[in-house]
Amino acid sequence: MTQLSRASTLGIARELALGQYLAPTMAVPFTKASFEDVYAQIKDESVRGDDSILHGMYQGTVDASWDIECLCYPDIVGMFLRGMIGPDTVTPGVSTTIAGTGTAVGANSIPLTASVPAGSTIAIDTGTNTEYAITGVPTGTGPYVTPLTSTGSGTALAKTHAVGATVVSQATHLFKQSAFQRSTFSLTVFDTIGTLGFSSAAISDMQIKIDPKSAVTLSIKMLSYPSAPQTPMAQPYSALPPMLGWQWQMSNGGAASTRGISLDLTLKRATEALHLSTGQQAPREIFAGPLEADGSYKAIFENMADLALYQQYIQGPATSTLVQPLPFGGASFALTMSQSGFYKGARDLSGPYAAASFSLSGIANAVDGGGVIQATVKNFVQTAY
DSSP states (O other): OOOOGGGOEEEEEEOSSTTOOOOOSEEOOOSEEEEEEEEEEEEEOOOOSSSOSOOEEEEEEEEEEEEEEEEOOTTTHHHHHHHHTOOEEEEOOOEEEBOTTOBOTTOSEEEESSOOOTTOEEEESSGGGOEEEEEOOOBSSSSEEEEEEEETTBSSOSSOBOTTOEEEEOEEEEEOOOSSOOOOEEEEEEOSSOEEEEEEEEEEEEEEEEOTTSBOEEEEEEEEOOOEEOOOOOOOOOOSOOOBGGGEEEEETTEEESOEEEEEEEEEEEEEEEOOSSSSSSOSEEEEEEEEEEEEEEEEOSSSHHHHHHHTTOOOOEEEEEEOOGGGTOOEEEEEESSEEEEEEEEEOSSSSOEEEEEEEEOOOTTTTTSSOEEEEEESOOSOO
């Protein structure tokens, strides 16, 4: 019977040991997921005194290729950054509970059993009763009366919260390069017929596309070991909305810029399945090389600030930041090239308004830990990816 393709599922888990399959810890909502066991074909085309060329065909080595496209969800993007850039240094948020007599609708402060630093983005309560706020300077010592400088509905709470309800502030995840702490992943796919597992998946390409008129998208390419049958897995999906292009803020040339039209940034590691003297068709390992960061940036041409980055080879920081509004959770995702090289720059006068297009690359520098780029994600995932 014809199967419904939208019944398929994809799950991912970061492996603890190379090549050792793990059941999914996270589901990946995707818009595209192409995968294939790629067998090398070995042909016998020897001359045998006849009128034929092909006398035999044999299966050679096998590995698997992946091409995944998805929206940029703030709780999922960190998994891909861990595999593409490097280790996640996480600073957990404060986890506490509501004290006193709870809170009422319209309250502009909240009593807490532990102090939360001023300026923190907090999630109050759980499930359908969740709402978000930014904290002011707390007073008192248990309960800590914490003013709310902003909430998802304005400056006051929109819901009632009982004593003991959980309150947690955002964690900060910092991803920096490391040649010695790369991660591989296990991928689990239900293809509408059965469930397959692919271990030792390494990310070769990660493309981030930002356009204020669209959702932010991720395109991920991976190499892995070939498929093996697995048991079906229950995979919880993200309940958070994806990052949207209009939430983008750009900073280059030493200042914030409102000129950005679009940004297309590709992170890449040359990746190869190593088929060695193991007596097996599958690779011994998936090798990933050093990191490159290259992008194309288009901006309104209203002054020389952007073009000067190319013409004068200034090589200053370039930071792209996405910040969700507080009603959506207030998550943020920033990509920083602390030393960026604009190596192409051209005016574009073919449209209704003057624009300029640029090509740029990240340059290894001390601020980024010797790497070409770093990423920061702030969300409510309290453990390292």
